[in-house]
Amino acid sequence: MSSPRSLSSSDFSDFSDDIISSRTRKYDVFLSFRGEDTRASFTSHLTFSLQNAGIIVFKDDQSLERGEHISTSLLQAIEISRIAVIVFSKNYADSSWCLRELVQIMSCYSTIGQVVLPVFYDVDPSEVRRQTGDFGKSFQNLLNRISQEEERRVLKWNDGSLQRDDFPFSNKDMVRKWIDALHTAAGLAGFVVLNSRNESEVIRDIVENVTRLLDKTDLFIADNPVGVDSRVQDMIQLLETQQSNDALLLGMWGMGGIGKTTIAKSIYNKIGRNFEGRSFLENIREVWEQASGQLYLQERLMNDILKDTTTKIQSIESGKSILKERLCHKRVLIVLDDVNKLDQLNALCGSCKWFAPGSRIIITTRDKHILRGKQVDKIYIMKEMDESESLELFSWHAFKQTRPREDFSEISKNVVKYSAGLPLALEVLGSYLFDREILEWRSVLDKLKRIPNDQVHKKLKISYDGLNDDTQKEIFLDISCFFIGMDRNDVIRILDGCGFFAGIGISVLVERSLVTVDDKNKLGMHDLLRDMGREIIREKSPKEPEEHSRLWFHEDVIDVLLEHTGTKAVEGLSLKLPGRSAQRFSTKTFENMKKLRLLQLSGVQLDGDFKHLSRKLRWLQWNGFPLTCIPSNFYQRNLVSIVLENSNIRLVWKEMQGMEQLKILNLSHSQYLTQTPDFSYLPNLEKLVLKDCPRLSEISQSIGHLKKILLINLKDCISLCNLPRNIYTLKSLKTLILSGCSMIDTLEEDLEQMESLTTLIANNTGITKVPFSIVRSKRIGFISLCGYEGFSRDVFPSIISSWMSPTNGLSPTFQTTAGMSSLVFLNATNSISHDISSISYVLPKLQSLWLECGSELQLSQDTAIILNALSATNSKELESTATTSQVSEVKTSSLIECCDQMPDSATKNYMKSLLIQMGTSCLISNILKERILQNLTVDGRGSFLLPGDDYPNWLSFNAKGYSVIFEVPQVEGCSLKTIMCIVYSSSPYDITSDGLRNVLVINHTKTTIQLYKREALSSFENADWQRVISNMEPGDKVEIVIVMVNNVIVTKTAVYLIYDEPIDGKMDHCDSQDTNVIVGGDENECSSKIVSPQVESTDDSNQRQKRRKHWWR
Secondary structure (H helix, E strand, O other), X not given: OOOOOOOOHHHHHHHHHHOOOOOOOOEEEEEEOOHHHHOOOHHHHHXXXXXXXXXXXXXXXXXXXXXXXXXXXXXXXXXXXXXXXXXXXXXXXXXXXXXXHHXXXXXXXXXOOOEEEEEEEOOOHHHHHHOXXXXXXXXHHHHHHHHHHHHHHHHHHHOOOOOHHHOOOOOHHHHHHHHXXXXXXXXXXXXXEOOOOOHHHHHHHHHHHHHHHHOOOOOOOOOXXXXXXXXXXXXXXXXXXXXXXXXXXXXXXXXXXXXXXXXHHHHHHHHHHHOOEEEEEOXXXXXXXXXXXXXXXXHHHHHHHHOOOOOOOOOHHHHHHHHHHHHOOOOEEEEEEEEOOXXXXXXXXXXXXXXXXXXXXXXXXXXXXXXXXXXXXXXEEOOOOXXXXXXXXXXXXXXXXXXXXXXXXXXXXXXXXXHOOOHHHHHHHHHHHOOOOHHHHHHHHHHHOOOOOHHHHHHHHHHHHOOOOHHHHHHHHHHHHHHOOOEHHHHHHHHHHOOOOHHHHHHHHHHOOOOEEOOOOEEEOOXXXXXXXXXXXXXXXXXXXXXXXXXXXXXXXXXXXXXXXXXXXXXXXXXXXXXXXXXXXXXXXXXXXXXXXEEEEEOEEEEOOHHHOOOOOOEEEEEOOOOOOOOOOOOOOOOOEEEOOOXXXXXXXXXXXXXXXXXXXXXXXXXXXXXXXXXHHOOOOOEEEOOOOOOOOEOOHHHHHOOOOOEEEOOOOOOOOOOOHHHHHOOOOOEEEOOOOOOOOOOOHHHHHOOOOOEEEEOOOOOOOOOOHHHHOOOOOEEEEOOEEEEHHHHHHHHHHHOOOOOOOOOOOOOOOOOOOOOOEEEEOOOOOHHHHHOHHHHHHOOEEEEEEOOHHHHHHHHHHHHHHHHHHHHHHHHHHHHHOOOOOOOOOOOEEEOOOEEOOOOOOEEEEEEEEEEOOOHHHHHHHHHHHHXXXXXXXXXXXXXXXXXXXXXEEEEEOOEEEEEOOOEOOOOEEEEEEEEEEOOOOOOOOOOEEEEEEEEOOOOEEEEEEHHHHHHOOHHHHHHHHHOOOOOOEEEEEEEEOOOXXXXXXXXXEEEOOOOOOOEOOOOXXXXXXXXXXXXXOOOOEEOOOOOOOOOOOOXXXXXXXXXXX
């Protein structure tokens, strides 16, 4: 027989599988020990540590209630304990009582799977197994006492002093049980405590492993958890994406029955053991409303995490303090399931600061607003099951297999389609249809079309019942019957007209997972939620549809209309009939529907006097309206929305009524409409939709009265030739749609007066020219015009390019991203600065711009516009940089280099310089650049020392400030190769990273402006430089302007013109050949001097080059 050993992790896995979870078990641990050996030492410390960990311990001197017989109580205590810890000590086997406990423990071990953990305290396990050593001696002492007691009892029996019932039967059977129990117990894995080992360490191990064993039981998920694993993995990824080790709050949001609790349980089981403590609080919504339920949840949380069963919480506020103080020391996983009030979260997880770093708190809810209010770190939106998952889950419940039976395949798909991916419905309907005939299935499906399953209905109705007020419930019921698929803003307008405060109401419904809004702003609703809403209406009077507040089921509606049974209970009615021939009803059937607010008709004709229709009507949607005009006796003053698509209307109204409530007018696809109504009677109209009205040829001049109009849609009005001029005065208009209006050929420059216009869609029109005012529009966001479509920031460059004439071989291509072709050519000769002012706000986005002006005056004006635009942008970028504390990282080319800082003794500041090269690099430019970088110094008077050189290949110009004006000289036999600029600044700011923004090359002779962004200069190739240099010819008056960020002050600028052949000293404009010229820093005009060098002999390498120096003072 092998010796016992200490427990390993694999042992605990085996043991934990044997634990039987039973609510009848009163104790977590039964402690068996020899009192005289360990009561005051090891056992006392172990008991304290177990209890401190929240473990309920039975100990014979503490847990027995007074008046009970000790043997019976002990035997029962063993049976109702989950784990037995046996402390074998030297004198343990000297007690028959201890051995009787041991026999009972081992009996429970073999019969009910009780976990037994032996502790060998100062004894060797082999001594216990074989009853040898000191342990064996104590056992022998017990046997001797028993033998002596037997002999005494035999003598008493012989002398007649004992009754017959007291006959001394042999104890051999009992001793045999003791020996077997000792042998079995000593063979189990346990803990060995020898003199050489620290007791506190052993106790810590015992408590840790007992705690792990007790926590082994997982939460029940489902017999067939279809689709769970993928969703669990998505959730776990969210839980693990937190950058820091802080506590994280994760919300799970979705409608009732979608599987939030199932997924949360699976996550709890999967990762819970990775934490120091965990708790799953289920059904918080229900428990919270019960008596003492709030305190119970707090105590339960403390018990689960801290194993504290003794602390009683007296109030919610005291519970918060206790949890905050005690939870912060453990890394925990907590799941708060089905939360529906912010107070619940405040009471159970006040903030992340309550928990130790690394903790994770998962919150499941139907109400997204709760998660926002708690400012959770992440929200996981639960999605419905896809078709494959739905069919599998349904099949497990309906057929007990993964797929439907072949003869039930099609009808199973119909049930799955009805369930719309909701796990609750799939499970409930699958279980209900299990083992039923196909005829029963069909009957159930027919019934579901009118009456939803009661179990599903009750589960979903919880969200409806939890709505805060009646208006939110009314909004939900209206949407479920009439507004699914409609534009959210339109529905808000209509229901606001009903006094329902629909803006906030619909937001609440979305947060409660009762309504959805898609990316096109259309309202949606799960089919089962729709049916739940309609059932709420139906169940109030199931056999009397005329008493329903809303009528939508066409058989009920037809019955009510034909029988004239409508009542004042009806607030909404929808009847949409297929087919071309309209079914006729009398208007008088509406006479008693005094509260009718919402009317939706299609394929219907009403005969009679329209005065019978309700005066409370807010929404009229009538597809195929059969009349040629809206009747004058129809009271319309309260209407908010009129939608008469595919109508026979020729003239909207013969007699206009003041319709101050009307906000939506939609007459789309009205084939006979020729003119619009007088809009002065519709002062609050917000949405005018006249799509595909092929005979519409006139828009009333009164359209200028629509001061609140937001959208005008005239798409495919092919007879419309022009727009009234005063349409451009609509300052509130946000969207204008003219696509398909092939007769409209002009958009006026007045377009810029539409100061709120954000969307302009005008494709397939007669418009061939984009007005300049389009780029001056302050709010324009999306454009679809003349073949250009997209957001303005993307489209404007192409529109600007369309104005440009490709001359001088310049490509009109325009792109604003670095690394792409960046040259723009703009011919502005006839516009007198109009073009450039129109696009001034996009100038900072340009990589390069080439502008031809018509005159010196225009050149001056356009230069000022460009510089002002660049300055304004620099200010904004500087402000943004200060706010974000981020410096843009611009790749610095070898053509743009920063020189070392130079101490200026006169100003006590450090001078900074930036060298900019424009043109192709060559040997001469490299030499000059090297000399400049090596010899830049500042003398004691604050003058700048520039290198002179002996190579006859460059000319220098300089001036105070950020610009230099010079006349390009005539050099016989040579052509201009490169321009090199040096910029000096005494500002304390760094100019190395992004100080330089733009360079302007202004040719006053040719009246051209070249604008280059820093990135363009850094990425130009030889062909690009050739275009720049070739525009400067001898005799041209040229100005180079350096644009820096606004906080950098440029004190001096120098320019070198570098030629590709040696200069022979012949210059048309230069009379002096003096090579020793000092250029003072205070000169207002720049000087141009040729540098006449002495050529160094290549044979005499020791001869130093003679240097001349230009001085700037």
